[in-house]
Amino acid sequence: MNDRRPEPQFDDSDTIGSVLAKKWRYDWRVTVWLFTKTALGPLFIVWALFAVLDAFQQYGGSFAQIRSFQLIVVHTAAVAVPAFGMTIIIIAGGIDLSVGAAMALSATVGAWGFLHGHSPTEAVCLCLATGLAAGILNGSLISSLRVVPFIVTLGTMMIFQGAGRWLAADTPIRPPLASFAPLADFQAPFPTPAWHIFSPGVWIMLLLAVAVSLVLRYTVFGRYVFALGSNEATARLCGINVPLVRISVYALGGLFAGVAGVYQFATLYQGNPMGGVGKELRIIAAVVVGGGSLSGGRGSVLGTLSGAAIMAVIDHGCTTLGIGDMYQDILIGAIIVAAVAVDQYRQRKMAAAV
Amino acid sequence: MTDSAAPLLVMHDISKRFGATQALSGVSFSVRAGEIMALVGENGAGKSTLMKILSGAHRPDAGSIHVAGRSYAPGSPQQARDAGVAMIYQELNLAPDLSVEDNIMLGREASRLGWLLRREQRPRVQQALDLLGHGELRPDAPVRSLSVGAQQLVEIARALVHDAKVIAFDEPTSSLTRQDVEHLFKVIRRLRETGRAIVYISHFLEEVRQLCDNYTVLRDGRVAGAGSLAGVPESAIVALMVGRSVEELFPTVPHAPGDVLLSVDRLSGRRFPVAASLELRRGEILGVFGLVGAGRTELIRSIFGLDPVKSGQVRVAAKLLAASPRAAIAAGLGIVSEDRKGEGLAQSRSIADNLTYSRLKPYSTLGWLRLGERRAIVESWMSRLHVKARSAEQEIAALSGGNQQKVALARVLHQDAQVLLLDEPTRGIDVGTKAEIYRLIGQLAAEGRSVIFVSSYCHELLAVCDRIAVMSRGRVTAVRDASNWNEHSIMEAAIAVDDSAGGGNERPSA
Known part of the structure; x- marks a missing residue:
């Protein structure tokens, strides 16, 4: 069994995890594979495009500097964290429209905690618990009612929004700065001391990225998530506890929404129950641009991270170049459609090759 | 009277290949106006491929088709309908929330500038229903509220409104009650009187004999025989369907059955199985034969806990088994689904x-x-x-x-299952791999594992199994040692309509 096989070949059917595992030593082919078959390539292209455009501007050249990189990364983190949870949900063949509202609700509950004299640790725990509870509610409803996740989470989206508004008496909760001092620099683009390079939020996001990748690849749960999304009937046939896996998937998604709530609070210094409106679509877009398939079974953390970064690069690039908001929206919309079209084309080609 | 007339439907020298399998080779088939032609054959003999070609779902590789003397090469089911060829399938193609009238007129609505002209539609619908002898069906009733038999009438009425000259029925009775079958036969005979050409596909030779004038038997994609049904014994047709002797493609491994490992006691599911009982010994290969739709898959899925169980028990080594796949796997059961994809x-x-x-x-x-x-x-x-x-x-x-x-x-x-439930494990597989799988099944039995081998291909069961159970309409109708079966007796047992046990009048769930 131990005879060395010929050089591994990479193809469309490989996942990022399997490529990295096959070639854990550095190999230029891994880099090529990453840039041609994952969203890392498009990310680089978009970034380079803005850098070049910016360089030709009067007083230009700031885009390719470390300061703008730091800004982009902070914006990426705010979308990427909840998108990691969404990645798991989408791989399992689900969808969560309530993620934005759950984030906002978590931030609101956290702010409420700060306002009522809870310690930062307690308040952050409240944030996370709120997200987790929201996720468990989603998962339980989907599993027990057997209603499609799209509809269930559309409903819970409005429920979470309403609950947040009730708690906040319909205005954002602004606790005094002193009550949450340790969180004040959590999402600061330019941290002190400068050698930290990135804000704590960014480092935590990177840690979470590694953790989720490992869970998806190296745990029984991770395998079951892919099994469920790839073919639920097979999962049942193999004795996998489908309802439990599904509830766990949404619970994890909710937990990440809770973490994202902390990010949201630390960015705005307030808990705004309406702060999540429209966020869910950006989060889903990050997963989809990163190669996640809405029919389940496919998706990756690196892809999602790239997807979130592409959107952050476009936002920041357009701002630097003085291009208006509406053009940013158009550009991001076009990229989403193009990403899915390319993905479909690739899948058809693969199906034809079989 | 119409014998002298030219056939209404002529399929000449039709061939069709899918990848490595030659589904049809040189099949010729014709039906005259006012004739009911039975098309029979084993599963996989090519009947459905032939019908799919007739209905425009597939294109033949070679051969020609003429309908009413005109060349006919439909590119889609829509074109087939326009050319006067209608198919009535086992599964009905109706929109359950639309009314009888809307379903019958679907795609042929009488309209002006996009507005429906119900006043024009109504008489045509009524005329079609009257022709079928069922003028009492209310055109405005939603199809969902009708019985399966009545729904089938709606589908036939649709074919009439579309001026179908050739109507093919593909296993139309398998989900009908006895009474509805009688009604359907009356309707089909009326259609014959109106000078339409009818193709009738069924596994139930008794029905074929009641209804049809002539028969064509397909086997392995060829016409094995054809002629008038009058005076032909059923066994002669079975012989044509089953064909030649067993090929030497079934390697076996000697093994000896031990004590009882799995016992199934009067197991009933939502529709199928119906009070099915079986016993399986250690180191035994038990074949389960039946035609498609006989409830074989439902039986092993119910044993495994994948389909809901209404009543009955499953015991593994005398211990009661809970009806869930997890419990089944824990108890040492393993299943291979017929639907790989x-x-x-x-x-x-x-x-x-x-x-x-x-x-x-x-x-x-x-x-x-x-x-x-x-x-x-x-x-x-x-x-x-x-x-x-x-x-x-x-x-x-x-x-x-x-x-x-x-x-x-x-x-x-890998999960070290002691009882293997294999549902059509050799379907869609090349001959060489089939032989490997037969040998593997033999080896497993020799290791002391037990196998339930479901198949609609009786040769492999006769060759590989120790005992064979035959199922018909959800029931296990006979279990015998493999040596006490032969191709003819096993086919006859599977085709036999078993009404003695009742239950036939239940309305099947849609």
Whole structure:
């Protein structure tokens, strides 16, 4: 069994995890594979495009500097964290429209905690618990009612929004700065001391990225998530506890929404129950641009991270170049459609090759 | 009277190939106006391919079709309908929320500038229903509220409104009650009187004899025989369907059955099975034969806990088994689904994943997997079953059907199942791999494992199994040693309509 096989070949059917595992030593082919078959390539292209455009501007050249990189990364983190949870949900063949509202609700509950004299640790725990509870509610409803996740989470989206508004008496909760001092620099683009390079939020996001990748690849749960999304009937046939896996998937998604709530609070210094409106679509877009398939079974953390970064690069690039908001929206919309079209084309080609 | 007339439907020298299988070779078939032609044959003999060509779903590789003397080459079911060819399938193609009238007129609505002209539609609908002898059906009743038999009438009425000259019925009675079958036969005879050409496909030779004038038997994609039904004994037709003697393609491994391991006692599901009882010994291969729709799949799915169980018990080594796949796997049961794509395997996942989904425990500590260890074991299974693949990480979808089936079997072996429930394990697989699977099944029995082998191909069961149970309409109607069966008796037992046990009047769930 131990005879060395010929050089591994990479193809469309490989996942990022399997490529990295096959070639854990550095190999230029891994880099090529990453840039041609994952969203890392498009990310680089978009970034380079803005850098070049910016360089030709009067007083230009700031885009390719470390300061703008730091800004982009902070914006990426705010979308990427909840998108990691969404990645798991989408791989399992689900969808969560309530993620934005759950984030906002978590931030609101956290702010409420700060306002009522809870310690930062307690308040952050409240944030996370709120997200987790929201996720468990989603998962339980989907599993027990057997209603499609799209509809269930559309409903819970409005429920979470309403609950947040009730708690906040319909205005954002602004606790005094002193009550949450340790969180004040959590999402600061330019941290002190400068050698930290990135804000704590960014480092935590990177840690979470590694953790989720490992869970998806190296745990029984991770395998079951892919099994469920790839073919639920097979999962049942193999004795996998489908309802439990599904509830766990949404619970994890909710937990990440809770973490994202902390990010949201630390960015705005307030808990705004309406702060999540429209966020869910950006989060889903990050997963989809990163190669996640809405029919389940496919998706990756690196892809999602790239997807979130592409959107952050476009936002920041357009701002630097003085291009208006509406053009940013158009550009991001076009990229989403193009990403899915390319993905479909690739899948058809693969199906034809079989 | 119409004997002298030229046939209304002529299919001449039709051939069709799918990949490596020649589904039809040189089939010629004709039906005259006012004739009911029975088309019979075993599963896989090519009947449905022939009908799909007639209905425009497939194009023939060679051959020609004429309808009413005109050349006919439909590119789609729509074109077939326009040319006057209608198909009535086992599964009905109706919109349940629309009314009878809307369903009948669907695609042929009388309209002006986009507005429906119900006043014009109504008489045509009524005329069609009257022609069928069922003028009492209310045109404005929603189809959902009708019985299955009445729904079928709606479908036939639709064919009439579309001026169908040739109407083909594909297994129309399998979901009907006895009474509805009688009604349907009356309707079909009325259609014959109006000078239409009828093709009637059925497994039930008794029905064929009651209804049809002539027959055509297909076997292995060829016409095995044709003629008038008058004076032809049923056994002669069965002989044509079953064909030649057993090919020498079934390697066996000597094995000796021991004590009873699995016992199924009056197991009933939502529709099928119906009070099915079976016993399976250690080291025994039990074949389950039946025609498509006889409830074989439902039987083993109910044993495994995949389909809901209404009543009855399953015991493994005398211990009662709970009706859930998890409990079944824990008790040592393993299942190989007949539907590799839809259920058996997660097509977009790797061989390693699919092989180990049902048992990841040996490679995990606190939920974390040791992938290297797993890979080594998976590779050893792949080499034992001769799975041809680039690596254990290759996606299932990239494998051939035979290799996919081997992975599905390997999974059941990997989970160390003592009772293997194999549903059509050789369907859609090349001859060489089939032989490998027969040998493997023999080896498993020799190791003391028990196998339930479901198949609609009686030769393989006769060759491989120790005992064979025959199912018909959800019931186990006969169990005998394989040596006490032959192709003819097994076919006759499967075709026999068993009404003695009742239950036929239940309305099947849609």
